[in-house]
Amino acid sequence: MKPIRQRFAAQALCLALGLSGVAPLQAQPVGLPSLGAASAAELSPLVERTLGQAIMEQGRHDPTYIADLDVNQYLTDLGRKLAAKAPQPLEQTITVFAVRDPAINAFALPGGYIGINSGLVLAAQSESELAGVLAHEIGHVMQRHIARGITQQAQGTGLMVASMIGALLAALAGQGDLAMGMATFGQAATIDRQLGFSRSAEQEADRAGFQMMRQAGFDPRGMLDMFRRLMNASRLNEGTGGGYASTHPLSIQRMSDIENRLTEDTVGVPTMDPEFWFIRVRLALIQARSNEALQRLQQAFRGDIRDDQGSRKAAALFGLAWLDWKAGNMAAARQRIEQAQAIQGAPQLDMLLISLARQQGATAALEASAQAWKRWPQNQGVADARARALQAAGQDQAAVKFLQAVVQQWPQVPDFLELLANSLERLGDKVQAHEVMARYFEQTGALPTAMEHLQQARNLSQDFYEQSRLDMLIRELRDHLENRRALLEPFRR
Numbered sequence: 001m002k003p004i005r006q007r008f009a010a011q012a013l014c015l016a017l018g019l020s021g022v023a024p025l026q027a028q029p030v031g032l033p034s035l036g037a038a039s040a041a042e043l044s045p046l047v048e049r050t051l052g053q054a055i056m057e058q059g060r061h062d063p064t065y066i067a068d069l070d071v072n073q074y075l076t077d078l079g080r081k082l083a084a085k086a087p088q089p090l091e092q093t094i095t096v097f098a099v100r101d102p103a104i105n106a107f108a109l110p111g112g113y114i115g116i117n118s119g120l121v122l123a124a125q126s127e128s129e130l131a132g133v134l135a136h137e138i139g140h141v142m143q144r145h146i147a148r149g150i151t152q153q154a155q156g157t158g159l160m161v162a163s164m165i166g167a168l169l170a171a172l173a174g175q176g177d178l179a180m181g182m183a184t185f186g187q188a189a190t191i192d193r194q195l196g197f198s199r200s201a202e203q204e205a206d207r208a209g210f211q212m213m214r215q216a217g218f219d220p221r222g223m224l225d226m227f228r229r230l231m232n233a234s235r236l237n238e239g240t241g242g243g244y245a246s247t248h249p250l251s252i253q254r255m256s257d258i259e260n261r262l263t264e265d266t267v268g269v270p271t272m273d274p275e276f277w278f279i280r281v282r283l284a285l286i287q288a289r290s291n292e293a294l295q296r297l298q299q300a301f302r303g304d305i306r307d308d309q310g311s312r313k314a315a316a317l318f319g320l321a322w323l324d325w326k327a328g329n330m331a332a333a334r335q336r337i338e339q340a341q342a343i344q345g346a347p348q349l350d351m352l353l354i355s356l357a358r359q360q361g362a363t364a365a366l367e368a369s370a371q372a373w374k375r376w377p378q379n380q381g382v383a384d385a386r387a388r389a390l391q392a393a394g395q396d397q398a399a400v401k402f403l404q405a406v407v408q409q410w411p412q413v414p415d416f417l418e419l420l421a422n423s424l425e426r427l428g429d430k431v432q433a434h435e436v437m438a439r440y441f442e443q444t445g446a447l448p449t450a451m452e453h454l455q456q457a458r459n460l461s462q463d464f465y466e467q468s469r470l471d472m473l474i475r476e477l478r479d480h481l482e483n484r485r486a487l488l489e490p491f492r493r
Contacts (some may be wrong), residue, residue, distance in 0.1 A: 014379065028417075045144075048092065048147045050484060050488065051109075051111060051489065052443055053445040055113070055447060056107065056109070056444075057446055060444065064099045066118070066286060068098065069380040069415060070279070070282065070348065070380065071283060074276075074279045075116055078131060079096040079114060080093075080215050082093050082138055083141075083212070084216070085211070085215035085216045085263075086138065086208065088142060090112070092136070093112050095112060095118070096113075098115075098117075099115050100306075101117040103117055103119050105119070106134070109146070115140070116134070119287070120133060121279070121280055122283060124280070126222055127276040130229070131213055131218045132209065132226045133226055134208040134226075135208075135210070136223070138209065138212065139208035143205065145205070152227050155407075172484060200267045207257075210223060210359065220262060224258045224262065227255065227258070272431040274311035274314075275346060275347075275348075277315035278318055281315045282348060282405065284300075285322055295321065298320065300316075301316040301320045309342065309345045311343075313343060315346075318340050318346070318349055319345070321333040321340065325355060330356055330359060333356060347372070347381060354369050354372060356368075357369075362393040368389075369382075383416070384415065385408050387399055390402060399420075400424060403416055403419055417436050417437070420436050421434075421437045421440065424436060435454065436449040438451070438477075447484070450477060451477050451481070454473055475482060
């Protein structure tokens with residue numbers, strides 16, 4: 001039986017970033033780094049968040065989106081750790097996701113969403129270097145530079161925000177399929193390029209990011225080291241475009257300002273999450289798309305094993321074990337995992353063990369996933385592997401119980417709702433399966449499709465009280481849709 005999601009097409013919230021008939025947008029410098037009342041009135045935090053959710057709803061279908069719970073949990077946790085130390089409270093919740101792209105780049109979307117290219121993580125030589133870029137992006141979110149820049153596009157005409165909101169209103173009316181283009185992260189990243197942040201805005205983001213790094217326990221020198229690396233990469237690839245330096249010009253003045261702050265700052269022993277190296281290896285494996293690229297990775301991992309110690313060496317062993325597994329060499333893969341675990345335990349090693357266990361059958365995978373979950377009860381990737389192992393073994397009742405607890409643990413991660421719905425449907429509880437899928441689509445921004453699932457649940461139910469409860473949920477979601485339309489309508493031009 002196909003998963004529910006495959007049998008019910010999601011309503012596309014298509015943003016008009018690529019619509020024909022829209023005039024090219026010219027870069028418009030952002031002014032002062034602090035937000036004025038007029039700008040706040042033009043694009044409220046609620047409207048900004050709505051736009052971000054709409055881009056993400058469509059972006060999750062982008063082939064470059066890395067739908068890896070383990071990777072995105074690490075990046076989001078890193079971002080929120082920094083944001084918790086921001087000089088002033090943020091009006092948006094930070095959510096970080098990865099994009100499969102070798103270009104050394106990162107971009108911020110409206111609403112606190114930040115995309116990190118796999119190439120940027122691979123370029124980072126320490127967690128502090130990655131944190132430096134992420135802290136700078138969070139600095140832009142804190143100062144609401146993205147929201148301000150969107151409303152100042154096209155010399156104040158607001159063309160960008162008007163076209164996006166027009167497409168979103170069409171989608172909310174169930175007419176999203178009439179849009180002539182779909183937003184991809186490649187198109188969405190052009191927002192960054194078109195905003196044209198002023199030097200003062202870039203410098204303000206540096207200063208806020210620097211403070212976040214220091215307060216969160218990272219080495220602020222990582223920001224300077226990474227920016228120097230990005231500047232060198234920009235020089236080497238001059239004319240190719242798309243790099244971080246092209247969207248965030250790295251001037252000598254900015255470099256000097258960071259250096260001056262370092263002289264005033266006492267750098268203690270920085271924190272270093274060993275998982276950084278495993279996530280970096282994981283992204284390297286995801287980014288490699290050809291046999292030649294995988295062979296280069298294999299040589300790089302062997303070099304790391306020879307030259308490095310500790311977590312980086314263990315992560316390299318994990319990479320080689322993954323390549324052995326893909327090549328069908330199970331014995332070699334297990335041996336490398338054991339070598340890695342003797343150096344540094346990591347959830348990625350246990351997830352690979354679960355993949356190896358699947359080759360032996362559902363029972364072996366069940367046992368491996370149970371052990372992994374016992375060791376890593378805070379890791380979303382391990383939870384996902386455990387749930388799938390239960391489902392593959394035909395233990396949907398146990399899977400439902402497990403997933404219900406996981407959904408309570410991570411209520412804002414929609415992936416677990418989809419797994420839960422699939423097990424409920426296989427158990428014959430179609431009403432609850434549709435209700436859970438409605439929650440899934442509501443969380444991912446596809447409100448019309450969420451309403452369809454609630455209506456399906458209502459039609460299948462024979463219980464008066466359950467029907468009444470579902471009717472109330474349908475009304476609440478319809479009101480949510482109407483409120484969102486009313487919120488956005490004034491911005492249509």
